[in-house]
Amino acid sequence: MNEKLNKLLDGSCRQLDAETTPLNLSQIEELRKAVPHWQYCATENVLEQTFRFTTYKETINFTNLVAGIAEQEDHHPDMVVSYNRCKVTYSTHSINGLSENDFICAAKIDQAMTSLQ
Numbered sequence: 001m002n003e004k005l006n007k008l009l010d011g012s013c014r015q016l017d018a019e020t021t022p023l024n025l026s027q028i029e030e031l032r033k034a035v036p037h038w039q040y041c042a043t044e045n046v047l048e049q050t051f052r053f054t055t056y057k058e059t060i061n062f063t064n065l066v067a068g069i070a071e072q073e074d075h076h077p078d079m080v081v082s083y084n085r086c087k088v089t090y091s092t093h094s095i096n097g098l099s100e101n102d103f104i105c106a107a108k109i110d111q112a113m114t115s116l117q
Contacts, residue, residue, distance in 0.1 A: 022097020
């Protein structure tokens with residue numbers, strides 16, 4: 001694993017106030033290198049990924065896994081769930097943009113997914 005990914009996996013989300021500056025495009029692109037399957041949507045200023053599964057039960061198990069990470073980190077994504085896929089979208093609403101918290105959670109989801117496979 002690379003150094004950026006290790007830093008994200010070892011990190012914990014922190015509370016941010018409205019005075020905190022969101023990440024700029026350069027910082028976002030640098031952090032995305034650690035979570036390359038996640039996409040940055042500039043028009044919505046979010047980090048997102050759609051996960052695909054074979055069965056509904058697998059999809060629900062995944063949503064529960066994401067919920068566990070969200071509760072542990074106290075940083076909750078938006079999720080759209082259907083039969084065989086779940087779209088996970090992160091943004092730090094308190095600062096109206098992306099923060100390192102979004103990338104920490106993305107990295108932890110990716111790591112948890114490798115243990116499911």
